[in-house]
Structure formats: C-alpha cells, structure tokens
Amino acid sequence: MLTADLARSRTRNGSVEPLFIGPAESRYRETAQQLIDIFEGHIGEPKGDLEETIDQLTIDDTDYKIVQGLAKLLTDECEFETVATADPQEIRQALFAKANESYPIVRQPTLGDDTQRLEVYSVVADQLGLSLEECYRGMYADLEDNKLLVRFGDLCVDEYTDEGRSSTTRLTGDSEETYAEDTISVDWLLTRYNLALAQAVLYDATQMRIRVWDHFNTVFSYVKLFGLMHRLYPIDETGERVESTDVAAGYEAILDGPASLFSKSRKYGIRMANFLPAPPLCDRWEMTAEVLDGDGGSTNSGSLTFELDQTDGLSSHYSAQDEFDSDLERTLAQKWERATTDWELRREDDVLDLGSEVMIPDFAVEHPDGRRAILEIVGFWTPEYLEEKLAKIEAAELDHLLIAVSDRLDCSATDVEMVSDQVLRFKSGIHVYDVVDLAEEYALETDGQKFHSE
DSSP states (O other): OOOGGGOOEEEETTEEEEOOOOTTOHHHHHHHHHHHHHHHHTTTSBHHHHHHHHHHHHHHOSOHHHHHHHHHHHHTTEEEEOOOSSOHHHHHHHHHHHHHHHOOOOSSOOHHHHHHHHHHHHHHHHHHTOOHHHHHHHTTTTSGGGOEEEEETTEEEEEEOTTSOEEEEEOOTTSSSOOOSOOOOHHHHHHHHHHHHHHHHGGGEEEEEEEESSOHHHHHHHHHHTTOOEEEEEEOTTSOBOSOGGGOSEEEEEEEOGGGOSSSHHHHHHHHHHHTTSGGGSSSEEEEEEEEOTTSOOTTTTEEEEEEEGGGOOOOOOOOOOSOSSHHHHHHHHHHHHSOOSOEEEEOOOBEEOSSSEEOOSEEEEOTTSEEEEEEEEOSBOHHHHHHHHHHHHHTTOTTEEEEEEGGGBOSSSOOOOSOTTEEEESSOOOHHHHHHHHHHHOEESTTOOOBOO
C-alpha cells in the first residue's frame, strides 16, 4: 500500500476523492513500463542502486508522487536479502580486531596505508576461508542499501556465481514456491495504484458502510480475516434494511474505523485499508466511509464523506478465501484434530438472525449426543462493541453462542472485565479444552434451533 505522504486526493463539498489516474493514458503507461524495467534490471543488485535509479527517474518526471507511489507498490512485491559467503558481523569483527592490532584504518589512505589495508583483508580472508572479493563485499552486506534484490514478482534469483553475478528464473506452477499474485505488468501496476489511492483515504476513517448483493461469504470472510469490528444487516435491492434474512437481497456491513478507537488505531487502520480490495470482487457493491478532515475545512463537523461503488472501475487482486478465514481459526482446527474429546469442531456458514442484525459465526461445536454450540471469534474490539453484540445475542435467545476475544486486540483505553460467562478471553491462542468446557455448559439440543442460510 501507499504511505500517507504518497496519497493523492482532493476535498470538495464535504467529500474526499482519490485522484485516480487513467490506466489507458500513454504517459502513465510509459512511466509504469520504465519502472518495471528498472526493477527487473536490478534483480541480483543492491537495493541502494535500485533506489538511486528510481530517484533519477523521479527527477526527470514532473509527477513526483505518482512515480514514487508506483515504485512503492513495486517495492512491496520485492524481497531483499543479505547475500554473503560468511556472516557480515563476523567479517567486521575479524577485520576490526586485526586492524586494531597494528594499523589505523583511514578514509583517504596513502599508498602505504592502502597496502596495509590490503594486508588486513588478506589475513582475515584466509582466516575465514574467503576470497578477497568475498571478504570485501561481505563486510557490509547486511546494511539495508547493500541487501540484494532476490525476488521481484514472479522473477527470482536462481543462483550467484563466485564473481557476485546472478542469474534469474521465473517462478511457475511447477516451482517449489509459486508466486501468488499475477505477473507484474503495466495494467497490473496502474490498477493497483488506483486501488492503493483509495486505501490511503481510509487511514483516517471513523466508519465504513459496505453494501453487497452477491459473493457475500467471500467479502465477509475478509472482514473476519482482518479482524474488523462489524455489524451485519439484511437489505433489499435498493439497499434499505429489512427485518428478516428470508427477504434479504443482500447484506450491509457497518465497520468501525481506526479513527474511532482509543488504541491500536494505526494497526487497525492498515487492516481496514487491506479490506478494501474485497468489495470489488462483487458484481454490485457500494462503500461509504466517514473520514476525518485533516485540514479542518469541512462543513460536515470535521468529517468528510468518501464513496465508491462498482462503477469506479476498481479491480481486486484478492481471490476467494480458503477453508479458514484466519491463521487463528486454522490453528484451532489443527489443535482440535490432536485433542482427545468427543466434541467435534465444524465450519459454520449459516447466517444467524439476531433480529434487525445478522451474524456469520466461525464454528459449530457439536457432540454425538446432539448437543450443539456456536463459536464466534472476535477480532479487534472495544467494551462497547462487545456489550452491544452480547445484548443482541441475548435478545435473540442464542444462549448456545460462545464468544472468543483476544486480549491483544482490545482497543479500549483501560482494562475491562468480561460482561458474560459465555466470553472466552485468550492471549496468544484459543485452547481446545476451554472451548469444550464452555460447550459443555451452554450447548443446546439442535431440535428447534433456527438457522438461516443465504
């Protein structure tokens, strides 16, 4: 994503609009191709050399922010590594120790001083079993500017020769590691740039409203993946809320924004921005966000409105989620397979009707005797958010619904106590037998329980 200093937007009439570029415009396509060529040409080369070349292109181009923004997105697709025959810290320690024994090492040596330095390198190289070239190159190989570009998109360094040169190969489906993204191209870069401009606006959002009329599970799986505080409501074709999922044509999600939190707002803001590529997976979608007005010039009480929908031409690089929405869920399922218990953990895809609101829980916990509990794993949370959720669960008489919350994702300013025995609090991971204990206490017979599918 883009950093805040590379964001480009304008405000007018109480709204904020990203300054999208035209992916078909020749000047942007030429700049994008130049940058891609620069990155491909620097595979196996130091990061500092790459950045110097980009800076030179920036000087020659009047659209400074656009060039730097495109370069930032390409850098996000790179891997840089320290490449040295021996540990650079070990080389430095040996060189400094040897130099300290006999000679001062100066920045501008005379001929005699230069000979002394060569002698130091030679002794240390022999001591570590390195060539002079390897000793010299390896001394500061771990500095950020000296790290080598070893992968760019689906291109990676295949091997290094003794002279420091490298060859490259393209990762394919038959490779040991398959690159998850599309092959980097001009179209890929320019569409990702427009999406990144929209993401940058959300860093200061107080709330986001998403309406989708198709691909519900895929979109809401990303809400879960990024742990966003949310409320779901059934809606009709016009986007108006309806009383029951039985007559719903789509769903609306209200997401709390990072600017509304007391703590962890930066981390949460990045999560919300990362969610934005999910709605464009739908054929029909709408997004409205309330964003703080940093200039204080808005007439809308210090906030601006940010709107997007399927007509804005944004495309997503995301795909349908796999079986689990997060690593936390995957880890719990793996622990459950190794545990000794009659209770079974199953994915739960049904939509629970909480009256005016709905919920898509994560798991069902089922016993062979017919008892069943539902487990909802909450991401980021505040006491107010949790209390509201529990009140709606109680009003819907879902006594068998269990809530798991992470202490690490508490966004409140002070310590809080849980308001319900149905809440399981954890730090690093959820313990199987803690869930089993709660299921034993709160699980109900499945007969008579009402669940609604999409």
